[in-house]
Every structure is written in structure tokens, then in C-alpha cells.
Amino acid sequence: MKFLVVHKHESICAVVLRLIQQQPDWEAVSTHCITEACAWFSEQHFDGVLLGSGLSDTEEATLRKHFQQKPSIPVIQHYGGGSGLLVGEIRYALEKGKVLG
């Protein structure tokens, strides 16, 4: 499984990446640049997108509009990854095809 992490909070993103990479067969790339996130999403295969905090409403709207190119890929809010919530949110989105929150 490969995930795209879009974030504005560098240190929280580092935690999220570490939690993802702890899972067998999961990997992730991250960026804080909206243009880069859109380009990577178009060019590469991802199983899910994780959105972090700090994105403005405009930035998030831009991203979500772009991600509609591949509507089967879930866009998941990650909540900072604290205390291990992250994996449950991702598994639920991948299995059920819908996102909480």
C-alpha cells in the first residue's frame, strides 16, 4: 500500500510517516506543496491520501477537487497519528470505501 501525505506541520508529518512505515507493506511519500501533491497524485499510483492539519480551506478544496480524478482513492484525515488512531482510520477507509470525519 502506498500513501500520499499532504501536510503543513513538519514534525507531526514525521510521526505519521513513521507510523505508516511500521505497518508491513505500507509506505508513504509526503509534501507540503499543493502543486507537488497534485502532480504526484496524477503521475503515481496511491492507495490513499492522508490530509494533515494546517491546510487552508482553499488549499484543501483545491486538493479534493484534483483528487476527484481518481474517485476510488480515499482521502483520509489523519488527526496527527497520536496514540495509534491512524491505522484504524486508514483500514476502515480502504475496506469500506468511506471515510470517517
Add this chain to the structure above:
Amino acid sequence: MAQSILHKAQTRGFANHGWLKSYHTFSFANYYNPARMNFGVLRVLNDDHVAAGRGFGTHPHDNMEIISIPLEGDLEHKDSMNNVAVIQHGDIQVMSAGTGVYHSEYNRNKDQDTKFLQIWMFPNKKNVTPRYDQMAMNLEDRHNKLQQILSPDPSDAGVWVHQDAWFHIGTFDEGVNTHYQIKKEGNGVYAFVLKGSFSLDGQPLETRDGYGIWNTEGFELKALSPDAEILLMDVPMEI
């Protein structure tokens, strides 16, 4: 017509990390049950036992309303907003993670475990400025009645959150009845029995059972044992 869901105490997820024993009402960390993800905006209800001298190291959150309710012992809180505080039984603590916050929670006692509830709700507004608050509640004000400990209104009783949610705790003598009116249309109530046994709209509940009820305006609550204690979480059902 009212709808409901019963989560018996023994059906909760359980994690034993040695220093931490945690019962999860909803999916959390390594406990994953897609049928137990949330009750409306209520996403996490953990019943945590922290060993003496141990605790949760510094870790991040964002865009969650995080509420802690100590049941026994006390817990030292430190966060990236430079708050340092201790909470104990009778207190309620709230942290709006918003744009991002780091915190740790430690049991500094050398000889007493800490038991507390860790509750997370989705906020009704994203990317708010992180904030921390705690409040000591008067335990006498919850004897044979429901004491409000949380609301959306900073000027109302208890702490406040970025969500249309109201929490109450009550400690009841055996046989005492009370009626609870749901605060807002579209909300439901998740009841969690802290001690003893209750009947909620006719549904028997024992210690640490959870019971969600929605599509109703209110319900009857009756204590079926002496010194019975319950937490009611009135939350929006739509995320």
C-alpha cells in the same frame, strides 16, 4: 422511533502494554473492528489504567477534541502550549488539538495506579487554535442528579469544546429515577456506566457497559444498585 446500540463491557477491545491496560469501546490502535468505529462524532472511548510512575510519552494530535476524566489517582499533563497541570478525580480536562499539539500524560505517583477515561470527538470546526483547559467539579453536585461537565458554551457549566456536545455525570442511590432530555435535535446519547447498574429506557446496564440511543427526545434512567455512577455523552450523530 428510538434506535439504540448496546456494547457490553466484555465486548470491548483490550490492550495490555504492561504499564498500560486499556479497554477500547471503539476501534483504537491495534484494536480494529469496523462495526465499532464511532457513535456520531464520538470516536474514542478508552478506559485506561496507568501503572504507578508510568505514562504516555509526548505524541501529536490535530483536529480532535480530547477529553480526559480521571476516575482514580492523578495524571500529570504537559503540552506544547507550555501547560503543566495535574488532574485528579472530580476534574475534567479538555484539549482542542486544532492545528496541532504535542502532549504527554504521566502518573507521577510511585505507589498508586491511575484510572481515567480518554475520550475523543471530531470537532465541528477544523484547524482551530490549540487550547487546553481543566476544571474541578463539585462532586456533591452530582449526587442523585446529573451534573453537566462539558458543553459547547464557554459560559455554561463545565469545560467547553468545539462541538455541539454535552456531557453529564451522576451518582445515584439505588432506586432513584431521572429523566434526560437530549440537548439538540440530531444528537444521540452514549451512556457509559462507571459503577453499579442502571436501567436506561428499560435496558439493563452493568459496570462499564455502553449504550447508545438516538432518534429520541429523551429517556428515563434508573439506578438499580447503591452508589451507581454514569457518564452521559450527548453528541451529534452526523459527523
